[in-house]
Amino acid sequence: MARNGILDDMLDLAATLPWKASLGIAVVAYFGFHYLANMPVIEPGSVNDLANHTGRQLVKVIGMFMQFIVPGIFVLGAFFGFLRQRRQMKLHAEVAGGGDRSALESISWSDFEILTSEVFRRKGFNVERRGGNGADGGVDLQMWQGKDKYLVQCKQWKSTKVGVNVVRELFGVMSAEGAAGGFVVASGEFTKDAQKFAEGRSIELVSTDLMLRLVQQTLSDNEDAYESRGTPSCPSCGSEMVLRSATRGAMAGSQFWGCSRYPSCTGTRQAG
Numbered sequence: 001m002a003r004n005g006i007l008d009d010m011l012d013l014a015a016t017l018p019w020k021a022s023l024g025i026a027v028v029a030y031f032g033f034h035y036l037a038n039m040p041v042i043e044p045g046s047v048n049d050l051a052n053h054t055g056r057q058l059v060k061v062i063g064m065f066m067q068f069i070v071p072g073i074f075v076l077g078a079f080f081g082f083l084r085q086r087r088q089m090k091l092h093a094e095v096a097g098g099g100d101r102s103a104l105e106s107i108s109w110s111d112f113e114i115l116t117s118e119v120f121r122r123k124g125f126n127v128e129r130r131g132g133n134g135a136d137g138g139v140d141l142q143m144w145q146g147k148d149k150y151l152v153q154c155k156q157w158k159s160t161k162v163g164v165n166v167v168r169e170l171f172g173v174m175s176a177e178g179a180a181g182g183f184v185v186a187s188g189e190f191t192k193d194a195q196k197f198a199e200g201r202s203i204e205l206v207s208t209d210l211m212l213r214l215v216q217q218t219l220s221d222n223e224d225a226y227e228s229r230g231t232p233s234c235p236s237c238g239s240e241m242v243l244r245s246a247t248r249g250a251m252a253g254s255q256f257w258g259c260s261r262y263p264s265c266t267g268t269r270q271a272g
Helices: 002-016 019-037 047-098 101-105 109-122 164-177 192-198 208-227
Strands: 126-129 141-145 148-155 181-186 203-206 241-245 255-259 268-270
Touching (some): 047 101, 181 208
Parallel strands (some): 148 181
Antiparallel strands (some): 255 268
């Protein structure tokens, strides 16, 4: 039971990390455990040698199994992380394309959390989804900028204003964990009491209108990052685009930007 728990925690960690980092850890783990699995064993000639021999044999056995288990977990985690990142980018583009409150309020609570994660990732935070369960004040995301930790609560309330209790709970968790700041992100608005409590407490309240502005701003920031290299981003999923030439129809011979993930994504932009 304990071993399964450790492996489950390892998979959660691997899926939370950037997928390229998980792949890198998988490679390092393989070669590290492979070395242990193939380390030479000295035949015992004394009691001390026997103890060393037994210890080395145990290390070899552990390395023999772990050289496949640990890298496999991190490769699987990298796959999950890659899918999560693509999902975040696609959702971000869809909401940005909608442009109004209905685009934000029509998505599910889990997608709202995913969208929030993507917005803050594009703002330069290292984001981890934490889940709003347990006695943690409903914290959904934890983020870092350098050594500073930030906590985020996501509230997809379409008709009810977010009250002061939500903000007060977040502040309590921030104080307990030594967080530098916090955010309450809502698909809705905040009461005056909530706004007053947040003043001077390093808590930013992100209402529907502000969230939509952040989505548009981070979409523009992402496009600027690509265009500074001469390559635009896909309007559908945010991936880098490739310059292609039309081969059929009235536009045959003309160039256009096509998504690098084609055919799984068919986003295009005009060239020039």
